[in-house]
Amino acid sequence: MPRPVRRIVSALALIVALLAIVVRVAPRVSGQAANAGFPSKEHGEWAFYNADIKGSRYMPFDQINASNFNKLEIAWHFKTDNLGPRPEYKLEGTPLMVKGTIYLTGGTRRAVVALDAKTGEQKWIYSMDEGRRADVAPRKLSGRGLSYWTDGKGDERIIFFTIGYRLVELDARTGHPVHAFAKGGVIDLKEGVVFGKLVNGKWQQVQIPLVEGEIGDHSTPLIVGDTIVTQSSMAEGLRYEYASNAKGLVRAYDVRTGKMLWRWNTMPGPGEPGNETWEDGSWNWTGNTGVWTEMSADPEAGLVYLPVESPTIDVYGGNRLGNNLYDTSLVAVDLKTGKKKWHFQLVHHDIWDYDAVGAPLLVDVTIDGKPRKIVAQPSKTGFLYVLDRVTGEPIWKIEEKPVPASDVPGEKASPTQPFPSKPPLFSRSYVATDDVIDFTPELRAQALENLKKYRWMQMPFVPYMIPNDKELGSILIATSMGGVNWPGSAFDPETGVFYTQADNAAVVIGAMSKEYFEKVRPETQKKQNYMPIWESESFGKEEGFGGGGRGNAPLYQGLGGLPIVKPPYGVITAIDLKNGSLKFQVPHGDTPDAVRNSPLLKGMTIPKTGQAGIVGGFVTKTLFVVGDPMVTAPPDRPRGAMLRAYDKENGKEVGAVWMPAQQSGNPMTYMIDGRQFVIVAVGGGTYTSEYIAYALPQSELPKVTTEPRR
Amino acid sequence: MKTIVCVLAGAAIVFAQASRSTWDGVYTDEQAKRGGELFDRQCANCHGPAGAGGSMAPALVGPGFSADFDNQTVGDLFDRNRTTMPPGKEGQLSGGDAAAITAFILQVNKFPAGPNELASQSMALKQIKYVAQSPGSER
Numbered sequence: 001m002p003r004p005v006r007r008i009v010s011a012l013a014l015i016v017a018l019l020a021i022v023v024r025v026a027p028r029v030s031g032q033a034a035n036a037g038f039p040s041k042e043h044g045e046w047a048f049y050n051a052d053i054k055g056s057r058y059m060p061f062d063q064i065n066a067s068n069f070n071k072l073e074i075a076w077h078f079k080t081d082n083l084g085p086r087p088e089y090k091l092e093g094t095p096l097m098v099k100g101t102i103y104l105t106g107g108t109r110r111a112v113v114a115l116d117a118k119t120g121e122q123k124w125i126y127s128m129d130e131g132r133r134a135d136v137a138p139r140k141l142s143g144r145g146l147s148y149w150t151d152g153k154g155d156e157r158i159i160f161f162t163i164g165y166r167l168v169e170l171d172a173r174t175g176h177p178v179h180a181f182a183k184g185g186v187i188d189l190k191e192g193v194v195f196g197k198l199v200n201g202k203w204q205q206v207q208i209p210l211v212e213g214e215i216g217d218h219s220t221p222l223i224v225g226d227t228i229v230t231q232s233s234m235a236e237g238l239r240y241e242y243a244s245n246a247k248g249l250v251r252a253y254d255v256r257t258g259k260m261l262w263r264w265n266t267m268p269g270p271g272e273p274g275n276e277t278w279e280d281g282s283w284n285w286t287g288n289t290g291v292w293t294e295m296s297a298d299p300e301a302g303l304v305y306l307p308v309e310s311p312t313i314d315v316y317g318g319n320r321l322g323n324n325l326y327d328t329s330l331v332a333v334d335l336k337t338g339k340k341k342w343h344f345q346l347v348h349h350d351i352w353d354y355d356a357v358g359a360p361l362l363v364d365v366t367i368d369g370k371p372r373k374i375v376a377q378p379s380k381t382g383f384l385y386v387l388d389r390v391t392g393e394p395i396w397k398i399e400e401k402p403v404p405a406s407d408v409p410g411e412k413a414s415p416t417q418p419f420p421s422k423p424p425l426f427s428r429s430y431v432a433t434d435d436v437i438d439f440t441p442e443l444r445a446q447a448l449e450n451l452k453k454y455r456w457m458q459m460p461f462v463p464y465m466i467p468n469d470k471e472l473g474s475i476l477i478a479t480s481m482g483g484v485n486w487p488g489s490a491f492d493p494e495t496g497v498f499y500t501q502a503d504n505a506a507v508v509i510g511a512m513s514k515e516y517f518e519k520v521r522p523e524t525q526k527k528q529n530y531m532p533i534w535e536s537e538s539f540g541k542e543e544g545f546g547g548g549g550r551g552n553a554p555l556y557q558g559l560g561g562l563p564i565v566k567p568p569y570g571v572i573t574a575i576d577l578k579n580g581s582l583k584f585q586v587p588h589g590d591t592p593d594a595v596r597n598s599p600l601l602k603g604m605t606i607p608k609t610g611q612a613g614i615v616g617g618f619v620t621k622t623l624f625v626v627g628d629p630m631v632t633a634p635p636d637r638p639r640g641a642m643l644r645a646y647d648k649e650n651g652k653e654v655g656a657v658w659m660p661a662q663q664s665g666n667p668m669t670y671m672i673d674g675r676q677f678v679i680v681a682v683g684g685g686t687y688t689s690e691y692i693a694y695a696l697p698q699s700e701l702p703k704v705t706t707e708p709r710r
Numbered sequence: 711m712k713t714i715v716c717v718l719a720g721a722a723i724v725f726a727q728a729s730r731s732t733w734d735g736v737y738t739d740e741q742a743k744r745g746g747e748l749f750d751r752q753c754a755n756c757h758g759p760a761g762a763g764g765s766m767a768p769a770l771v772g773p774g775f776s777a778d779f780d781n782q783t784v785g786d787l788f789d790r791n792r793t794t795m796p797p798g799k800e801g802q803l804s805g806g807d808a809a810a811i812t813a814f815i816l817q818v819n820k821f822p823a824g825p826n827e828l829a830s831q832s833m834a835l836k837q838i839k840y841v842a843q844s845p846g847s848e849r
Contacts, residue, residue: 079826086793086800108800236766238714282721480765561772561820592773593780597843613774630774684768684780688784710811 035660037152039098043450044533046097050488051618055296055359057490057702059669062621063676069623069655069701075677075695080142081688083127085108090664091681091689092486093145096705097186097670102679103158103172104691106142107510109134110163115174117672120693121636126168132211133164136539136547139216142689144486144665147223148172149255157181159228161503165216167191167253169228171570182258182619186188189230190215192248192263196285198529199340205269209247210271212534215246216600217292218486222304224335227261227469228253229304233292235533236304239293240312241516243319243525244532245287249296250306252338262338265289266308266326274325282320285530288312289327294359298373301390303332303341307356307382314518315464318410319530330377330385332392342659346377346385348414351406351463352479352510354380358488362389365496365578376491378484378500381460382429383420384575392414396422396580406463408512410522413463426482426563426573427462427502430477435565439601446558451513453554454509464510466517473511477565477626484505487616487666490624491577492648499624499648501588505569531634550578561601567591567609572617572624572646584651588615590632591640603657616666624648627663629678631687643667643680643694657694662689675701727777731841732784737813742823745814748807752796760818772819776842785836788812792832795839805830 039047041059050057081087084107085414095104103113107643109129134140156172165279167189169181177185193215194205214234222229232248248266253259266289268274275283289311297304304409308326313319317618326345333340347354361376375389386395400416428435436451438444444477455465456475482503489500518524533539555564563569568587576583581692589611596606630639641663642656665681677697726766730736749761756767763769779787792808794800809830819825829835 089790137798140797236756236764239764245796481763484812485765563773563777593777594773598844611774612772631777633777639781651800686782 019546025206029397031556032200032496035152037154038150039148044097044676046668046670047148048223049094049147050296050359052135053222053224053297053299054362054493055176055294055488055491056361056493056619057488057617057666058492060617061669061671061676062622063702064620064645064669064678064696065622065647066647068696069471070657071696071700073252073694073697076364076692078104078106078113078115078120079688079690080106083111083113083125083142084109086141087140087685087688089685089689091142091261091691093142093681093691094099094668095145095679095691096148096665097668097672097677098148098172099154100672101172103146103148105144105146106689106691108141110142110160112146112158112160112170112175114172117670117677118675126170126175128166128168130162130164130166130276133273134162136212137163137165138214139163139218139233143218145220147220147228149223155394159221159223159255161189161217161221161230163216163417163664165323167228169258169499170614175221180256187258187693189251190532192251193224193232193249195244195246195287195532196530203281205247209434212539213246214533215290219292219294220276222295222297224299224304224509224576227335228255228293229297231292231295233309234290235467240288242531242536243520243521244314245312246532247287247651248290248308250291250304250338252335257286259671261336264306264333264340266331267311268325277325278322279321281509282322285309285525286320286324287492289324289534290357293357294488296360296362296391297335298362299335301373303389304335304337305360305362305389306331306333306375307358307360309357310347310353313520315351315352315510316408316517317413319520319522319525321412324350328354330356330360330375330387332375332389336337344387344392345523346379346381346383346418347461347595349412351411352461352476353415354479356485358484359370361489361492361497361498363490363491363498363577367395368580374577376498377577378426378489379487380480380483382425382428382477382483382502382579383479384423385420385499386423386577386580387454394420403459404457404463406414406465408464408466408517410431411463413461417461423575423577424582426500426575426585427504427571428477430458430462431456431477431507432458435706436558437562437564439564439566439604439606440500443559443562443600447564450555450557450559453709461512461609462483464512465516467511468507473509475555476508476510478503478506479508479510480506481508481614485614487614490617490619491667496577497701498577499582499617499619500573501615501617501626502571502573503569503612503614504571504610505563505565506563507555550621560598561594562598562600563612568605569612570610570627570629574624574648574651586646586651586653588626588644589628589630590634592630593632596608596632596634613662617661617699618667619648620669622648623654624677625660625667625669627667627682629662629686633660643678654701661685661690664689718829729843732800732816732821732837733822733841733844733846735822736784736826737816737828737836738821738826739817739823741810741813741827742817745812746817748811749814750804753811756796760790761815762835776819779840780842782840783836784812784816784840785832785834785838786817787840788835791815807849809835
């Protein structure tokens with residue numbers, strides 16, 4: 001090689017070497033995470049449904065704060081009307097933001113869409129037409145979102161559940177299925193799902209039909225390292241008239257290949273510990289017991305945390321006597337093997353549709369001078385169940401206390417239920433005398449008179465009943481719809497404080513009509529060989545419901561449409577997990593129009609009541625942000641709902657920005673090119689769904705911006 | 711001249727209809743009864759008996775529901791029922807059935823019945839305003 005050429009080559013080599021050093025060093029110089037290929041909060045990225053796999057919904061931002069929240073403007077919005085065959089009004093999604101791209105689900109076909117995070121410009125869209133399989137699916141519409149995975153070297157994938165319960169992997173850059181994953185990027189999750197069937201007089205667990213078999217999920221698969229963990233859920237509670245259905249399960253897959261790594265059945269089979277909690281062989285035919293909301297994981301402990309729901313039939317357990325493990329339990333399973341490590345049952349023999357709901361929150365706090373790794377499970381019961389997340393032992397005493405028996409034929413309610421001694425309830429667990437409406441003495445007297453017609457025991461866990469001459473039903477609160485539901489809760493990992501919105505007014509009449517009881521009683525179920533719904537003649541045609549008879553219940557007589565409990569109807573609660581104490585509780589949401597405009601309250605000044613409903617929020621350096629679950633039309637602003645910011649220290653509302661409709665999906669926040677955005681899903685009533693991105697106007701942004709990341 | 715009279719008469723009818731609200735007896739008891747039977751079969755699975763609400767579908771009575779439709783029109787409610795419900799079978803309800811179910815929803819929300827049935831055309835129903843609070847406050 002001639003000398004000049006050799007010199008040039010040497011110089012080039014030197015430049016390449018220097019460049020390599022620059023490339024390697026650059027991320028650290030700009031204060032980025034150790035491996036720049038992975039998303040991180042420091043880069044402003046919201047890369048998991050709950051911001052992380054510990055369920056925090058926390059981002060360390062403070063650009064949007066108490067001083068400027070009211071100045072937020074709509075940066076862009078994304079209407080989902082045309083993503084499916086018809087518009088949607090129930091968009092529950094939370095988008096992700098990674099490397100400048102927003103990924104979200106939307107529309108009545110549950111399309112996946114990628115948008116530019118700064119402008120909302122559409123990059124690609126993917127959806128699958130599943131025909132009848134989607135039409136008869138138990139969990140329709142757009143779902144709650146999707147998941148992201150990367151190898152850190154440029155392979156980026158989006159993972160989600162279709163309406164028809166397929167797990168799909170897409171190339172995050174193009175939206176095309178990843179062909180290396182399973183069969184053409186798709187796993188049929190219905191394969192391997194079983195239900196109990198009598199075959200030649202013997203019980204067997206057989207494959208559900210791939211089209212009609214009832215299973216699906218709205219939630220997002222959990223990505224832990226290179227493992228995908230998948231949930232299972234069935235149709236909404238309370239509609240069940242059949243003791244049999246698909247059995248709940250959790251499975252793990254290799255994120256690269258789609259190979260199944262393990263499977264954990266939520267109902268232990270013959271020979272497994274816990275099977276004895278299904279008396280008289282009821283394990284054979286009982287279904288559901290899925291894991292339908294978000295899950296969490298602690299990779300250091302090697303554990304995945306699963307909130308498990310109740311079995312069929314939601315409010316009648318005569319076909320499944322016993323404690324019914326792992327119904328309404330928090331279960332920790334090994335991330336590598338799926339083997340159960342420990343469990344804690346929140347409600348024994350659940351006959352209220354309590355479920356365990358919302359991602360378990362994995363918090364590191366110092367309690368009594370000792371650093372503790374805890375898991376806090378929110379619930380519909382109003383209790384926050386706080387356990388050591390490695391051992392499953394309660395942090396504060398959880399006592400078994402006696403609860404009422406059931407007088408429904410064939411039913412046997414659990415004689416005791418667990419009551420956490422700490423922290424205090426975050427929402428009502430029963431209707432106390434003190435909770436009854438007291439706007440005026442007349443209203444209160446009327447409400448108390450109405451309550452006399454019911455079984456009103458002023459404690460939680462009062463079983464449903466068949467109405468009789470003296471009592472029209474049991475007075476319950478929460479159960480199906482109260483407390484915390486799928487939106488879950490949040491926490492600040494720096495301070496160990498838990499934040500949640502909760503419904504505080506979901507009064508339920510625990511009554512099952514005689515007709516309904518006749519359908520669900522063991523004699524009937526047995527006679528029809530415990531068939532599941534898809535084997536019934538009415539499947540897919542018209543479906544009956546015998547849950548509780550015609551409305552206009554005497555419970556609400558003379559109350560002019562006002563709730564029978566007094567405000568607050570919905571609350572924001574903060575609990576200090578370092579000592580289990582209540583930090584603050586404030587009403588959330590404007591006073592509903594029906595209360596503010598009630599002729600029965602004319603001339604009275606009604607303080608802010610908050611609103612019933614279930615919504616989630618996020619936490620930043622200084623704020624807890626969550627929107628109203630209801631639209632209102634107060635005189636001082638246009639009809640709509642507000643996205644509100646609370647000072648996370650004291651619960652004081654420090655800002656609010658107008659939304660054209662109620663919050664329908666949990667908000668998230670991210671930072672790009674030095675600008676913080678907030679996205680929230682809204683819709684309902686007459687307003688079709690959309691995602692709205694808020695940000696501060698350019699004039700309000702700090703002058704110094706961080707390095708853009710691509 | 712005749713034409714002008716007809717046009718004026720037509721305008722008067724439209725005007726009269728535009729001022730109607732949910733408090734003017736816009737459906738019949740018979741229609742709501744029929745709607746209730748349809749509701750039990752088609753809607754109650756998710757929305758609960760008499761629209762009391764379930765864990766997957768919102769209540770069709772109470773403050774949240776009335777806020778959603780207050781100052782909108784009965785046509786908006788009819789359109790929701792006809793074009794987006796029930797999920798998986800959207801658009802399959804006939805106009806008459808959707809009107810009967812709409813009538814039932816008005817009934818469980820304590821709006822009075824009247825001598826005439828709700829029409830089964832969205833455009834006609836858009837002329838009936840959904841007003842949550844009774845103008846006479848006797849609700």
